[in-house]
Amino acid sequence: MHAQQISIFLENKAGRLAEVTGILAAAGVNIRALALADTSDFGVLRLIVDDNQKAENALKQGGLTVSKTDVVAVAVDDRPGGLHHILELLQNAGINVEYMYAFVQHSGANAVMIFRFDQPDDALKVLTADGLKVIEGRRLYTM
Amino acid sequence: MIYDVEYETMPREALEAIQLRRLKTTLERVCATVPFYRERMATAGIKPRDIQRLDDIRHIPFTTKQDLRDNYPFGMFAVPMDTVVRIHASSGTTGQPTVVGYTARDVNTWATLMARALVAGGATANDIIHNAYGYGLFTGGLGVHYGAEKLGASVIPVSGGNTRRQILIMRDFKPTVITATPSYVLHLAEVAEEMGVSFKDLSFKFGIFGAEPWSEKMRQEIERKLNITAVDIYGLSEVIGPGVAIECHEAKKGLHIFEDHFLPEIIDPASGEVLPPGETGELVFTSLTKEAFPVIRYRTRDITSLNPEPCVCGRTHVRMNRVSGRSDDMLIIRGVNVFPSQIESILMETSEVAPHYQLVVDREENLDTLTVRVEVGEGLFSDEVRQLQALERQISKNIKETLGVSAKVKLVEPHTIQRSEGKAVRVIDNRKI
Numbered sequence: 044m045h046a047q048q049i050s051i052f053l054e055n056k057a058g059r060l061a062e063v064t065g066i067l068a069a070a071g072v073n074i075r076a077l078a079l080a081d082t083s084d085f086g087v088l089r090l091i092v093d094d095n096q097k098a099e100n101a102l103k104q105g106g107l108t109v110s111k112t113d114v115v116a117v118a119v120d121d122r123p124g125g126l127h128h129i130l131e132l133l134q135n136a137g138i139n140v141e142y143m144y145a146f147v148q149h150s151g152a153n154a155v156m157i158f159r160f161d162q163p164d165d166a167l168k169v170l171t172a173d174g175l176k177v178i179e180g181r182r183l184y185t186m
Numbered sequence: 187m188i189y190d191v192e193y194e195t196m197p198r199e200a201l202e203a204i205q206l207r208r209l210k211t212t213l214e215r216v217c218a219t220v221p222f223y224r225e226r227m228a229t230a231g232i233k234p235r236d237i238q239r240l241d242d243i244r245h246i247p248f249t250t251k252q253d254l255r256d257n258y259p260f261g262m263f264a265v266p267m268d269t270v271v272r273i274h275a276s277s278g279t280t281g282q283p284t285v286v287g288y289t290a291r292d293v294n295t296w297a298t299l300m301a302r303a304l305v306a307g308g309a310t311a312n313d314i315i316h317n318a319y320g321y322g323l324f325t326g327g328l329g330v331h332y333g334a335e336k337l338g339a340s341v342i343p344v345s346g347g348n349t350r351r352q353i354l355i356m357r358d359f360k361p362t363v364i365t366a367t368p369s370y371v372l373h374l375a376e377v378a379e380e381m382g383v384s385f386k387d388l389s390f391k392f393g394i395f396g397a398e399p400w401s402e403k404m405r406q407e408i409e410r411k412l413n414i415t416a417v418d419i420y421g422l423s424e425v426i427g428p429g430v431a432i433e434c435h436e437a438k439k440g441l442h443i444f445e446d447h448f449l450p451e452i453i454d455p456a457s458g459e460v461l462p463p464g465e466t467g468e469l470v471f472t473s474l475t476k477e478a479f480p481v482i483r484y485r486t487r488d489i490t491s492l493n494p495e496p497c498v499c500g501r502t503h504v505r506m507n508r509v510s511g512r513s514d515d516m517l518i519i520r521g522v523n524v525f526p527s528q529i530e531s532i533l534m535e536t537s538e539v540a541p542h543y544q545l546v547v548d549r550e551e552n553l554d555t556l557t558v559r560v561e562v563g564e565g566l567f568s569d570e571v572r573q574l575q576a577l578e579r580q581i582s583k584n585i586k587e588t589l590g591v592s593a594k595v596k597l598v599e600p601h602t603i604q605r606s607e608g609k610a611v612r613v614i615d616n617r618k619i
Binding site: 048050052053054080081082084085086087089106107108109110112141142159 | 564568598601
């Protein structure tokens with residue numbers, strides 16, 4: 044039920060992000076979702092792409108440090124309190140969200156959020172037990 | 187003024203006779219008491235009695251810092267521990283500094299040499315000496331301190347740091363001589379300015395600066411800012427500490443080596459051949475009077491040349507020129523010796539694979555700063571920013587604890603550290619010295 048995210052180490056330098064997107068464009072990799080966490084000196088770029096293997100190969104060839112991380116993609120009701128409901132569930136179960144970001148979709152009644160949990164397996168149990176929709180990696184990459 | 191007129195102005199012939207006599211005695215002693223020297227000499231097939239002239243010393247093998255490390259901690263001591271009264275140490279590879287010892291007579295010799303140095307630098311028994319060299323295992327603070335007391339001056343053992351308090355002490359105690367690293371004294375001048383205290387209004391007349399490389403330009407800046415005469419002092423703990431050589435304030439042109447206690451040579455660092463007077467090479471010392479920790483042909487790795495010309499001050503001891511560089515990759519940062527290999531072993535503790543790294547040294551507001559750039563390969567990378575920041579802090583803390591130097595750790599992308607001929611450039615020294 045997990046999805047895989049690609050994480051890249053980047054220094055905070057002008058034009059660096061464009062170089063990364065350039066590598067992916069040249070490799071024919073489509074970026075599905077993206078989040079950047081940074082400090083004054085460096086950042087970690089997190090990506091959901093349509094083809095992990097292709098992206099990883101291209102980025103490594105481009106000299107970047109890349110790692111894969113398991114994340115969970117959850118369909119969130121597109122109404123007030125939709126996200127809050129999920130976070131409350133997790134809080135009650137004692138599960139921490141390390142970070143989260145939104146996944147862009149063209150249409151649909153739901154929003155999709157990408158979560159990184161400290162205990163991903165427990166999180167999955169809690170979410171599915173509540174009837175929430177978790178989107179598998181395979182589907183997510185081409186949504 | 188000259189502290190020890192008899193020895194410091196001794197005619198060369200008499201001085202060299204004393205050197206030869208003391209050299210022979212030293213060699214006999216180390217062969218009798220230090221297994222390392224006994225074995226080295228035996229392997230080289232040379233006996234102390236083979237030394238008939240001073241330049242016969244060239245047949246004796248060199249001693250290196252690695253030899254001292256191999257005999258850590260007390261293996262090079264030539265006396266039993268019950269006659270050692272003092273131990274100092276300089277920073278070394280993780281957990282393995284270079285350890286030196288002194289007998290009561292060594293401490294007295296050292297104090298006398300430092301008294302000579304202070305006088306050469308302009309101090310007298312009537313001066314108040316503000317000693318801002320660090321006190322502790324480092325030889326700077328205590329070395330100057332004992333010399334000042336020997337001279338009969340009043341010494342303020344202020345040590346390094348707590349800069350604002352130092353300024354208040356300077357204003358109120360009115361010291362007339364300052365001893366510090368050159369970069370620290372410039373930092374003091376800046377902080378004083380911020381506090382509205384003008385160094386020119388203080389009572390300083392002379393300054394004696396060393397323990398790190400500095401330049402003629404820095405001398406001029408210090409002399410102008412402090413309105414003093416500034417001289418260069420040289421020493422290293424392996425030889426004795428500060429007080430191996432000193433510039434006289436009369437000439438300010440090269441540092442007189444106290445040759446009745448230390449025999450200098452200049453060698454080609456690659457071949458080990460002794461170079462003729464005036465040529466530039468690596469400075470090598472043999473101690474002539476030390477009891478606890480004699481050194482025989484110790485390679486300092488400092489690059490300089492010797493000037494045998496007579497000096498206007500009347501001292502007959504040879505002068506060494508300013509140290510212009512190192513024959514190894516050692517850096518001196520705020521008076522602390524740092525080898526890139528030490529940083530490497532610290533990085534090895536945090537990662538299974540040694541990451542590529544680079545030391546960048548700058549001088550900001552006259553204080554040396556060290557930045558350690560570390561390439562983030564897969565072994566170090568974490569998807570979480572918090573963990574990467576914790577890694578930076580951990581490396582920085584380990585460097586501080588092991589080497590005693592504050593360093594900023596900066597994580598960089600792979601392949602961003604320059605390679606020359608495939609080899610990473612380990613050190614970038616931006617200090618304009």
